[in-house]
Amino acid sequence: MCKFISVLALLALSLGLNARALAQNEELAAQNPDFRTLQPTWFQAAEPFRVIGDLHFVGVQGLAIYFIPTPDGHILIDGGTPQNAPLIIQSIRDLGYDPREIKILLNTHAHFDHSGGLAAMKEMSGAELIASEGDRSALESGYYLGYEDVPWLSAPPVIVDKVIADEETVTLGDVTLTAHMTPGHTRGCTSWSLTVEEAGQPYEVLIFCSATVALNRLEAPPQYEGINADYRYTFEKVGNWVPDVFLANHPGFFGMKEKRARQVDGDALAFVDETEFPVFIDRMEEWFDAALAKQRAALDQSD
Numbered sequence: 131m132c133k134f135i136s137v138l139a140l141l142a143l144s145l146g147l148n149a150r151a152l153a154q155n156e157e158l159a160a161q162n163p164d165f166r167t168l169q170p171t172w173f174q175a176a177e178p179f180r181v182i183g184d185l186h187f188v189g190v191q192g193l194a195i196y197f198i199p200t201p202d203g204h205i206l207i208d209g210g211t212p213q214n215a216p217l218i219i220q221s222i223r224d225l226g227y228d229p230r231e232i233k234i235l236l237n238t239h240a241h242f243d244h245s246g247g248l249a250a251m252k253e254m255s256g257a258e259l260i261a262s263e264g265d266r267s268a269l270e271s272g273y274y275l276g277y278e279d280v281p282w283l284s285a286p287p288v289i290v291d292k293v294i295a296d297e298e299t300v301t302l303g304d305v306t307l308t309a310h311m312t313p314g315h316t317r318g319c320t321s322w323s324l325t326v327e328e329a330g331q332p333y334e335v336l337i338f339c340s341a342t343v344a345l346n347r348l349e350a351p352p353q354y355e356g357i358n359a360d361y362r363y364t365f366e367k368v369g370n371w372v373p374d375v376f377l378a379n380h381p382g383f384f385g386m387k388e389k390r391a392r393q394v395d396g397d398a399l400a401f402v403d404e405t406e407f408p409v410f411i412d413r414m415e416e417w418f419d420a421a422l423a424k425q426r427a428a429l430d431q432s433d
């Protein structure tokens with residue numbers, strides 16, 4: 131494991147990440163030496179590729195991270211774990227772009243597996259971080275909201291330069307993204323949408339934040355005040371969304387591997403399927419109901 135970290139360290143240094151950010155990352159990794167074993171795919175390099183239009187995948191095996199180049203600089207959506215920055219940088223270079231030209235950093239939500247690499251990416255590029263008010267405190271403190279006492283769930287703190295509200299947009303070059311507040315999974319969980327063009331046709335893309343319960347406590351005391359109402363709000367809000375392209379921050383959520391294989395085989399529209407998101411969100415709501423019932427039952431038993 132130490133060997134793995136030092137290989138990453140060398141790679142990072144060669145890519146221009148500074149020593150302080152690296153030391154911080156290694157310190158975090160050391161606090162939970164088992165984490166790479168628990169979720170190995172969150173640390174394994176993946177091939178970068180163009181998903182559709184100008185939207186590219188620059189993530190790792192188990193985490194989707196997106197990159198959109200524009201003539202006025204580039205946009206990066208999510209930063210992966212605190213250890214992922216060198217891999218993201220390498221992927222962007224492999225696609226033929228300069229990661230130092232990233233101008234805007236966006237985040238789906240402030241959990242260390244999606245926001246952990248943002249501090250290092252910001253330091254490397256000088257980009258502006260735009261994020262929701264709901265997730266701002268978690269990003270800026272580095273804590274996982276509601277688990278402030280669990281160090282291995284923390285991320286290097288990163289300052290939010292601009293707060294974005296529901297349905298506000300971010301524009302860089304010829305690209306405009308719209309922020310949609312979809313709270314619950316985190317207090318400021320932000321889904322992003324944009325229109326891309328493929329073979330002369332426009333396609334509406336949704337990068338959904340998440341609506342899983344994961345490590346969240348729903349009751350007594352909740353992860354954060356109002357969490358259950360937030361999940362309900364999100365299910366209600368997105369229930370009738372039918373994006374042409376459904377993407378998320380974990381490749382498994384939208385069958386990325388299978389679609390990528392079809393794309394490699396020549397299907398340029400492998401990621402287009404408007405039937406997918408409604409099915410996905412129905413399943414999320416069922417899982418939420420089941421998790422809530424389970425957590426309540428556990429509380430009843432302990433009474």
Ligand SMILES: [Zn+2]
Binds near residue numbers: 340
């Ligand atoms: Zn999460």
